[in-house]
Amino acid sequence: MTRSAALPMTDVRRRVGVGTLMLFALLAQVSLLPHLRVLGVVADVMIVATVAVAVRRGPEYGGVFGFAAGLLVDLFLQVPVGLSALAYSIVGYAVGLAQSSLLRERWWLAPLLAGLGSLAAGLVFVLAGLILGQEYLLDLRSFLVLPARALYDAALALIVFPVTARLLGPAEETTTVRL
């Protein structure tokens, strides 16, 4: 067991950090990433940011950040507002719950969590969409796109996680377990 040294980080500074992260992630999602399609797939930086926040701040923070991120994305999509919010908040909460038992210092953990979070959020989005009458989501392509997007998001996590760590400061519970 080790206890990492935490830099002083006020609530105000942390909130500003969260707001900045949200704003830049939205800007990238709406304006940049649609131009950076790989084999037709758009990365989802909002879910990657949600997972990164959940890892640092726990389930409540992760859930609320995911809800807000999803809501903002929905405003720019032709889907019922709240669909991505539902998917991202569930994933943010779940990742936050799991984070206390994770080995935060392993480099591969960020892409792994982001990839799994992206996949899970995509599945919740598609399933909830189907329940809400968005039948067009039931397509073979949906299930091919989700793993591809997860890989893309995993790569994106290598940038988003360090940025999030810088903006939000050290994790709330600073205890890390090493094997």
Added chain:
Amino acid sequence: MVVYRRSQRRSVLVLLVLTSITLVTLDLRGDGGGIVGSVRQAARDAFAPVQGAADAVFSPVGNFIDGIARSGTLKSENSALRRRLQEVEGDLARVRGLDRENRVLRDLLELDYAKEIDGVVGRVVGLAPGNFEWSITIDRGSEHGVKEEMPVVSGEGLVGRVVDVSQTRSKVLLLTDPRMSVGVRLAGSGETGVTRGLAGKDVLEVDLVDPDVPTEKNELVVTSGLQQSRYPPGLPVGTVASVSSRPGSLEKDLRVLPLADLERLEFVKILLWEPDRTEFDPVDAPIEGGTQ
């Protein structure tokens, strides 16, 4: 203490899920309008300048990456283009930059079809930010006379339909979106059918075509305009890319390649044409829940 903390955490999740479901329900019941619709339009307007600037900066980067990813297709396209280039003796070399842009705009202003319908030319300023949507955002909105349901064309033919309008921006759902259906007519035989977008594919499926009707490859397909359709009659949609019939099937398997290059749109024209809302043609009415 631990029990209290867990219960508090669960209540946060329950609250978020319930709020999400309430929002979805409000949006679906409001059919894209109401408070949720207003917030959506305000958000798009607020982001419009930033989105426009970012688009101008990042579009060349996107084209470069797209070029790398599609190198296989580009090789075959390249050899065909080389042959074409020899035929025209370098005439195309003079066409570049603003010349090309001017030509696109001139084509849009002097369409070979729908000449009697007024239109507004707009620049494409955004692509779909998600993986389950095939749309573009253009820099024309309600202040330019654009309304929902208006057809959108390029110099070559139909591109899609306006599905959401804010003051300065409009979202256009492309023909290739699976929620898009268009009532069409085969120019040769006069047979009617309905196109449907196939997610992620550049061809459209045409349903309801009689298997006994003779159909040829490359035959032109235009909007039918039947029964107060959502589109005026005679807009070019595409050409027949493949035809096949299965024994015993009640309809022909028909694929149509859109005339407009939907992946490289720079400028489009919104036809200021509104369908008669009193009686929609059921064939190209939106799929339920499709375009709120």
